[in-house]
Amino acid sequence: SSNIRISALRENMKASFRSRFLITAALLAAQTLAREQINYNYGWRFHRGDPYAGDADFAPICATNDFPNNVVTGTFCQNLQRILAATSADECKANCCAQLNCSMWFYRDRVTDLLRDTWTSGCHFGQSDQRLCSSAEENWQGQIRPLPADPPIPSSKTNRASRDYDDSTWVNVTLPHDGIIGGEYSINAPNLTAYLPLNTTWYRKKFYLPSDWKGTSVWVYFEGVFKASLVYLNGHLLNYHQSGYTSFSVRLDGAPEVYYGNDTYNVIAVRADAAAGTGWWYEGGGIYRHAYLVSANPRHVVPDSTYGIISPSESISKSRNRGYYAAEAVFRGSVDVVNDASESAELKVRYAVIDGEGRVVGSIDSASFTLASTQTKTVTANLTVQSVELWSPSRPYLYRVSVSILAGSSVVDVVNFTTGARRPRWDPDTGFSINDVRFVWRGFCNHNDFTGVGVAVPERVNLYRAQMMRAVGGNSWRMSHNPPATELLDILDRLGILVWDETRDMADNTALMADMRSMVRRDRNHPSVMLWSFCNERSCLEPG
Numbered sequence: 398s399s400n401i402r403i404s405a406l407r408e409n410m411k412a413s414f415r416s417r418f419l420i421t422a423a424l425l426a427a428q429t430l431a432r433e434q435i436n437y438n439y440g441w442r443f444h445r446g447d448p449y450a451g452d453a454d455f456a457p458i459c460a461t462n463d464f465p466n467n468v469v470t471g472t473f474c475q476n477l478q479r480i481l482a483a484t485s486a487d488e489c490k491a492n493c494c495a496q497l498n499c500s501m502w503f504y505r506d507r508v509t510d511l512l513r514d515t516w517t518s519g520c521h522f523g524q525s526d527q528r529l530c531s532s533a534e535e536n537w538q539g540q541i542r543p544l545p546a547d548p549p550i551p552s553s554k555t556n557r558a559s560r561d562y563d564d565s566t567w568v569n570v571t572l573p574h575d576g577i578i579g580g581e582y583s584i585n586a587p588n589l590t591a592y593l594p595l596n597t598t599w600y601r602k603k604f605y606l607p608s609d610w611k612g613t614s615v616w617v618y619f620e621g622v623f624k625a626s627l628v629y630l631n632g633h634l635l636n637y638h639q640s641g642y643t644s645f646s647v648r649l650d651g652a653p654e655v656y657y658g659n660d661t662y663n664v665i666a667v668r669a670d671a672a673a674g675t676g677w678w679y680e681g682g683g684i685y686r687h688a689y690l691v692s693a694n695p696r697h698v699v700p701d702s703t704y705g706i707i708s709p710s711e712s713i714s715k716s717r718n719r720g721y722y723a724a725e726a727v728f729r730g731s732v733d734v735v736n737d738a739s740e741s742a743e744l745k746v747r748y749a750v751i752d753g754e755g756r757v758v759g760s761i762d763s764a765s766f767t768l769a770s771t772q773t774k775t776v777t778a779n780l781t782v783q784s785v786e787l788w789s790p791s792r793p794y795l796y797r798v799s800v801s802i803l804a805g806s807s808v809v810d811v812v813n814f815t816t817g818a819r820r821p822r823w824d825p826d827t828g829f830s831i832n833d834v835r836f837v838w839r840g841f842c843n844h845n846d847f848t849g850v851g852v853a854v855p856e857r858v859n860l861y862r863a864q865m866m867r868a869v870g871g872n873s874w875r876m877s878h879n880p881p882a883t884e885l886l887d888i889l890d891r892l893g894i895l896v897w898d899e900t901r902d903m904a905d906n907t908a909l910m911a912d913m914r915s916m917v918r919r920d921r922n923h924p925s926v927m928l929w930s931f932c933n934e935r936s937c938l939e940p941g
Contacts, residue, residue, distance in 0.1 A: 429665040431801075431811045433610075439616060440604065442567035444557070445576055446597035463494055464496040464540040465549070472524040473533035478673045481585060481594055483520035486538055493522040496625050496673050497908055498547055500524045503539030504932035523673055545908035557599050558629035560654075564601045574600075574619075576683025577671055578851030590679045598647060598683040606649070608658040610692045612902055614737050615650040618700060620883060621686030622669050623852070625702045629666040639908060641675065642845075642879040642900065643915040646700045663905075675901055678844055678879060681852030686882050694809040695738035696802060699773060701919045702733035704799040707750070707785060707818035712849035713833050720792030726785040726818050728759060731777045732800050736768040744768055744809075746776040755796055758761040758782055760804075787832050788817025788924040790872055795924070814819040814841070815890065817924025831895075831927070838895065840873030841866060845881065859885045863892050874898065878933040880916040887924040896923065899930035 462919040486504040493502035503521035524544075556562055576598035586594040604613065617628075624641025627634060631654040636647040649655055649663075656663050670683025691700075709723035716722065729746050744767075749760040758780040767775055786794040795815045802810040822830045829836050842872065843862065846852045859882070874894055878901035888898055900916050902909035913931055920926055 423561040433469030435690040437690040438572035443570040443601040474530040474880040476522040477523040478657045480520040484868040489520035501541040573853035575681040575853040611657045626669040629878040697810040699733035705730040735773045749799040751797040788819045790893040838873040842875040842877040896925045901933040
């Protein structure tokens with residue numbers, strides 16, 4: 398009977414292996430068929446604006462009611478950005494108008510003394526606590542408006558975005574690219590930004606869309622453009638994005654002018670304005686993070702909408718070979734599904750949890766649902782997973798989650814992401830613990846840039862930074878003071894370094910709250926992220 402039980406056990410193991418192999422193979426096959434994602438980093442042309450002459454090819458139109466308050470004279474406010482390009486009050490107002498989060502501008506004609514010119518003249522704009530405003534000389538003038546403001550309206554003079562604009566004299570660049578680091582140093586530029594003038598950047602790229610993409614949903618995913626970016630396709634403005642640190646998508650299908658096939662090319666143009674940053678440090682400018690061109694079925698996963706967390710439901714144990722593990726854990730997932738097709742569809746969502754060895758350790762299908770045209774639906778799932786290895790700084794074990802959208806028996810879209818099982822806990826008496834073990838954070842506040850390369854930091858440099866941090870005993874990284882590049886979070890997930898994720902937006906208006914939401918939605922699956930931080934300073938907590 399013992400031999401019979403052993404034989405039956407072997408057959409069950411074989412059947413389980415075959416099942417897991419078939420499910421994994423099906424997931425991989427579906428991934429190759431359901432969605433195409435292409436590296437969009439190559440073939441760009443770049444032009445840097447003149448910080449002293451402004452951008453003559455771009456003049457935002459401010460509505461007459463954009464600044465409802467009358468002109469303020471004899472007043473000046475601290476903590477504002479100084480803009481070299483603006484040489485008149487009208488240009489100063491236009492620069493503020495082009496920034497969604499600019500609440501005030503002040504201008505005084507420049508004086509000849511360079512030292513005085515740095516602080517007491519020219520164009521200053523941004524946000525400031527009105528308690529920091531005080532009386533000044535009468536020749537100061539400015540205006541104040543409520544936030545968030547409406548996006549600026551580009552004028553018809555924007556020739557650099559047109560499809561037939563001659564960009565042959567522009568520089569060929571590859572993304573990620575810092576458009577400020579290669580500029581000319583100037584004594585008139587802020588010392589805190591390395592004496593590099595902050596100005597506008599333009600990017601253009603010619604590309605073809607495959608003919609078989611017609612009828613699919615097509616978009617470009619930008620991981621980061623600094624900042625106040627405008628995206629055009631064949632001369633038509635498609636998108637405005639204020640934040641310089643949050644990722645965003647720009648839909649191309651359905652644009653006023655879009656071409657498919659090898660006969661006619663398209664031109665995408667991106668204008669970004671780094672003149673008014675968000676902090677006192679060097680922030681660079683341009684398309685400084687990766688970009689991707691994506692084609693998906695009209696019924697697909699909304700970008701950055703996938704969520705999956707694995708929480709131990711049983712007591713946690715530790716073994717020499719496996720690290721921390723739990724006999725049982727619960728996977729909780731959600732995803733937003735959109736139907737861009739003209740007809741409704743009967744769909745369902747399949748979640749599969751795959752361990753570090755490539756084995757499917759759990760899967761579940763949602764109930765079928767009908768999704769009408771243009772509608773979006775959030776689909777959730779709960780799944781019990783047995784014998785789960787936990788993510789910890791000493792052994793950062795990762796799982797992969799595959800989310801598939803099915804129409805009948807056909808897989809129409811697949812998105813994969815990594816996550817980890819862990820039990821973080823904050824306690825007012827005992828502090829922070831992970832997997833029921835007290836943990837002391839020993840880390841660094843690291844900014845987005847790196848010496849010599851600016852803000853377009855290569856992945857190898859970020860890996861080096863993380864490795865050096867571990868070498869000196871560090872175990873945590875504070876993102877000072879903005880959401881990081883996604884590949885940096887991938888590195889920290891794999892090295893077991895805890896993350897303090899942060900945005901410095903110092904207000905509670907709807908636009909900045911949307912930036913916070915964008916950061917959380919994009920980064921929430923990373924097991925290294927243990928802490929969220931908003932505002933950086935106390936400005937969000939203080940009245941006024």
